[in-house]
Amino acid sequence: MTDPARPLATPVPIVSLTTDFGERDEYVGVMKGVILTGAPGTQIVDLCHRIAPQSVPQAAFLIAAAFGHFPPGTLHLVVVDPGVGGTRRILYAEAAGHRFICPDNGLLGRIDQQAGLNRVRQVTNDRLFKPTVGHTFHGRDIMAPVAAFLAGGGAPDRLGDEISTEAIVRLRGWQPRRREDGRIAGRIVAVDRFGNLITNIDAHLLGPGLQTTPHQVFDIDIGRRLTTHLHTAYEEALPGKPLAIIGSRETLEIAVNQGSAQAHYRVAAGDSVIVQPTPAAAAGAIDRG
Amino acid sequence: MTDPARPLATPVPIVSLTTDFGERDEYVGVMKGVILTGAPGTQIVDLCHRIAPQSVPQAAFLIAAAFGHFPPGTLHLVVVDPGVGGTRRILYAEAAGHRFICPDNGLLGRIDQQAGLNRVRQVTNDRLFKPTVGHTFHGRDIMAPVAAFLAGGGAPDRLGDEISTEAIVRLRGWQPRRREDGRIAGRIVAVDRFGNLITNIDAHLLGPGLQTTPHQVFDIDIGRRLTTHLHTAYEEALPGKPLAIIGSRETLEIAVNQGSAQAHYRVAAGDSVIVQPTPAAAAGAIDRG
Amino acid sequence: MTDPARPLATPVPIVSLTTDFGERDEYVGVMKGVILTGAPGTQIVDLCHRIAPQSVPQAAFLIAAAFGHFPPGTLHLVVVDPGVGGTRRILYAEAAGHRFICPDNGLLGRIDQQAGLNRVRQVTNDRLFKPTVGHTFHGRDIMAPVAAFLAGGGAPDRLGDEISTEAIVRLRGWQPRRREDGRIAGRIVAVDRFGNLITNIDAHLLGPGLQTTPHQVFDIDIGRRLTTHLHTAYEEALPGKPLAIIGSRETLEIAVNQGSAQAHYRVAAGDSVIVQPTPAAAAGAIDRG
Numbered sequence: 001m002t003d004p005a006r007p008l009a010t011p012v013p014i015v016s017l018t019t020d021f022g023e024r025d026e027y028v029g030v031m032k033g034v035i036l037t038g039a040p041g042t043q044i045v046d047l048c049h050r051i052a053p054q055s056v057p058q059a060a061f062l063i064a065a066a067f068g069h070f071p072p073g074t075l076h077l078v079v080v081d082p083g084v085g086g087t088r089r090i091l092y093a094e095a096a097g098h099r100f101i102c103p104d105n106g107l108l109g110r111i112d113q114q115a116g117l118n119r120v121r122q123v124t125n126d127r128l129f130k131p132t133v134g135h136t137f138h139g140r141d142i143m144a145p146v147a148a149f150l151a152g153g154g155a156p157d158r159l160g161d162e163i164s165t166e167a168i169v170r171l172r173g174w175q176p177r178r179r180e181d182g183r184i185a186g187r188i189v190a191v192d193r194f195g196n197l198i199t200n201i202d203a204h205l206l207g208p209g210l211q212t213t214p215h216q217v218f219d220i221d222i223g224r225r226l227t228t229h230l231h232t233a234y235e236e237a238l239p240g241k242p243l244a245i246i247g248s249r250e251t252l253e254i255a256v257n258q259g260s261a262q263a264h265y266r267v268a269a270g271d272s273v274i275v276q277p278t279p280a281a282a283a284g285a286i287d288r289g
Numbered sequence: 290m291t292d293p294a295r296p297l298a299t300p301v302p303i304v305s306l307t308t309d310f311g312e313r314d315e316y317v318g319v320m321k322g323v324i325l326t327g328a329p330g331t332q333i334v335d336l337c338h339r340i341a342p343q344s345v346p347q348a349a350f351l352i353a354a355a356f357g358h359f360p361p362g363t364l365h366l367v368v369v370d371p372g373v374g375g376t377r378r379i380l381y382a383e384a385a386g387h388r389f390i391c392p393d394n395g396l397l398g399r400i401d402q403q404a405g406l407n408r409v410r411q412v413t414n415d416r417l418f419k420p421t422v423g424h425t426f427h428g429r430d431i432m433a434p435v436a437a438f439l440a441g442g443g444a445p446d447r448l449g450d451e452i453s454t455e456a457i458v459r460l461r462g463w464q465p466r467r468r469e470d471g472r473i474a475g476r477i478v479a480v481d482r483f484g485n486l487i488t489n490i491d492a493h494l495l496g497p498g499l500q501t502t503p504h505q506v507f508d509i510d511i512g513r514r515l516t517t518h519l520h521t522a523y524e525e526a527l528p529g530k531p532l533a534i535i536g537s538r539e540t541l542e543i544a545v546n547q548g549s550a551q552a553h554y555r556v557a558a559g560d561s562v563i564v565q566p567t568p569a570a571a572a573g574a575i576d577r578g
Numbered sequence: 579m580t581d582p583a584r585p586l587a588t589p590v591p592i593v594s595l596t597t598d599f600g601e602r603d604e605y606v607g608v609m610k611g612v613i614l615t616g617a618p619g620t621q622i623v624d625l626c627h628r629i630a631p632q633s634v635p636q637a638a639f640l641i642a643a644a645f646g647h648f649p650p651g652t653l654h655l656v657v658v659d660p661g662v663g664g665t666r667r668i669l670y671a672e673a674a675g676h677r678f679i680c681p682d683n684g685l686l687g688r689i690d691q692q693a694g695l696n697r698v699r700q701v702t703n704d705r706l707f708k709p710t711v712g713h714t715f716h717g718r719d720i721m722a723p724v725a726a727f728l729a730g731g732g733a734p735d736r737l738g739d740e741i742s743t744e745a746i747v748r749l750r751g752w753q754p755r756r757r758e759d760g761r762i763a764g765r766i767v768a769v770d771r772f773g774n775l776i777t778n779i780d781a782h783l784l785g786p787g788l789q790t791t792p793h794q795v796f797d798i799d800i801g802r803r804l805t806t807h808l809h810t811a812y813e814e815a816l817p818g819k820p821l822a823i824i825g826s827r828e829t830l831e832i833a834v835n836q837g838s839a840q841a842h843y844r845v846a847a848g849d850s851v852i853v854q855p856t857p858a859a860a861a862g863a864i865d866r867g
Contacts, residue, residue, distance in 0.1 A: 029625035047318035085811030233374030522663030
């Protein structure tokens with residue numbers, strides 16, 4: 001996909017930031033200072049800083065859904081790092097023309113499934129780090145200066161040795177799948193500001209030609225059951241009523257029109273979602289939520 | 290105001306963003322990725338993402354008060370869009386040398402009253418949109434790519450046909466006015482972090498030469514009554530006492546010195562505010578709150 | 579440190595922003611508009627907007643800990659301004675190759691102790707301000723336009739007269755110190771998102787060669803007592819157990835591994851912290867929290 005002799009880059013270097021630091025403290029701002037110190041003129045974009053603290057599954061899902069909306073060559077820095085100060089590795093990787101820096105804790109798994117990782121490297125060259133590296137903030141002391149090195153045109157082979165894609169850490173239990181009994185099993189990976197339940201069940205898992213089969217009905221089990229077809233807009237449901245929709249991340253989403261699905265179902269990120277496709281006739285094409 | 294042969298622009302293109310997306314999710318970050326994909330080097334400024342969910346009146350007030358603090362030529366993208374996925378139009382407009390992209394739901398009304406809209410267009414050219422447009426996130430799929438097109442120097446006449454300013458949607462019941470009985474009627478449009486009650490009652494509605502008539506007293510009815518002159522600094526009131534002031538948006542603001550007017554009056558955005566100018570002598574020039 | 583004939587600058591001008599405005603309102607966004615109006619192309623970085631309302635001590639600590647992570651020449655604008663509209667001065671100062679604009683209320687004290695202020699000026703040249711200056715928002719009307727003037731290459735001597743470093747306002751009661759009885763007295767200056775208690779007790783105050791004396795034990799009094807050595811990573815304590823660590827700001831920090839020290843100790847910013855170094859033998863090298 002890329003010329004091996006040249007590192008990926010955008011005309012103005014762009015770094016996206018995804019962390020669980022929130023906005024309360026100066027942690028994100030300080031990382032930006034470090035990046036700009038090493039690579040003046042870099043354009044830094046806050047992708048999300050409200051990953052639930054230390055939630056690798058949520059961050060892995062979010063970055064996989066979001067990175068493709070940025071220009072090719074963008075460097076995505078993902079700092080959700082429950083193992084900071086321990087022995088976990090730090091990774092560099094490329095996928096679909098984009099670049100990633102993050103701890104080796106499962107953050108890149110979904111990107112690998114979607115787009116295929118390549119040129120994965122373990123970041124070990126401490127001459128690129130801050131002169132003093134503490135034990136509590138590797139986002140600032142290691143990952144931000146490495147991001148600056150790359151944003152400034154540095155070559156990835158300076159970071160450390162290439163490693164096999166097989167060697168990186170994978171999350172267990174978070175991959176959505178179609179089971180042998182025909183049901184599709186996944187999880188809620190995030191609840192958004194509006195109370196929508198974002199699942200990791202990709203649209204294509206629900207069946208081929210889904211969007212053009214409006215009468216397909218699904219039994220969705222998220223603690224309580226919702227029997228419904230897939231809607232195409234929130235407003236298709238009555239106010240206060242739940243609905244299923246393929247959301248903006250191309251996965252199954254449970255919403256309540258003009259309300260909060262989280263309040264309706266009292267579920268949380270991490271909870272299981274089981275979907276059973278049902279013939280429309282059997283279900284009477286009636287929505288029951 | 291502008292050369293009709295040339296689109297408005299700043300030396301480095303600037304796009305301001307105003308939404309009701311909050312900071313919890315990646316929605317804003319993804320929109321920035323889309324803008325930078327279409328228009329590398331654009332400078333994107335977060336104006337506000339905490340518009341109350343789907344509150345068109347609050348956003349309409351805020352953008353009208355804020356846009357003039359940006360450089361002429363700035364493109365202001367306002368995504369408060371309760372009708373997403375439905376049939377509402379998307380608009381492009383110019384006013385006072387600034388440019389605006391937003392849904393047609395009343396967001397531009399106050400700007401029109403203040404500065405006069407011109408060159409209003411309905412955005413219909415779907416070749417400028419994302420290749421696939423979903424039903425849930427037109428900020429990302431339509432408005433961000435259109436903003437990028439303009440930020441990159443694209444001509445507004447490519448967006449769609451010009452329409453009459455008369456044809457755009459207007460909010461009803463939100464325009465402050467001086468009534469026949471001499472009272473001025475408006476509303477609380479926002480409550481800020483400090484609990485200050487921001488009204489949409491422009492300073493000039495309270496009377497001519499206001500700032501130089503310190504003894505003019507007002508009866509202000511916001512559920513409870515506050516009788517006071519206009520202060521020029523919060524500190525002029527005793528700690529814990531309410532006061533009226535012309536705030537930084539050039540409208541009437543009710544505050545409590547070192548306290549929260551929202552907690553004091555237990556009111557909310559949308560609530561009515563009625564102001565009656567009173568001769569200073571009659572009121573004894575005494576503040577009662 | 580700097581050539582007196584040339585103002586400090588970065589290749590692309592950078593302005594960092596630290597305020598107590600939060601993210602709820604458009605105050606920060608409007609300040610950015612003003613800066614970009616005066617100095618197009620300036621790179622503006624949000625350092626922190628969640629300073630506790632009007633907490634000068636927290637902001638003074640934060641900016642002193644953070645500024646060095648930015649490129650030399652960065653202009654740091656700190657708007658925590660309880661005296662807005664009153665008679666407090668506005669200052670320009672330089673320290674360690676960085677530049678600062680803020681109200682004269684103690685914000686620069688800790689920087690002066692750490693790095694030494696120089697070229698302090700009182701900002702009085704109102705031709706650099708907004709044409710109309712209100713009484714409620716000097717961040718927008720005075721400090722942002724002055725920042726733009728400097729970011730655009732303007733000379734500091736245009737701002738106003740140089741004043742003595744001795745003449746600036748200092749906070750009282752917030753300087754950490756080693757008392758005559760050998761105890762070190764300081765305060766909690768911030769509680770971060772994770773519930774960590776950030777103190778202003780610099781690592782060097784705890785004793786020389788601290789990091790290489792792992793058996794040094796401390797009695798830490800923060801309402802309840804914690805007797806412990808200094809940890810080097812959060813994970814060294816058992817889950818749910820408190821620990822002391824030199825945090826990322828190079829000061830003493832009290833944390834709970836996988837928990838919240840704030841919830842554990844029920845303390846708040848401003849509370850006192852007293853540390854007594856204890857021979858390891860006497861304490862039995864046992865952690866008690």
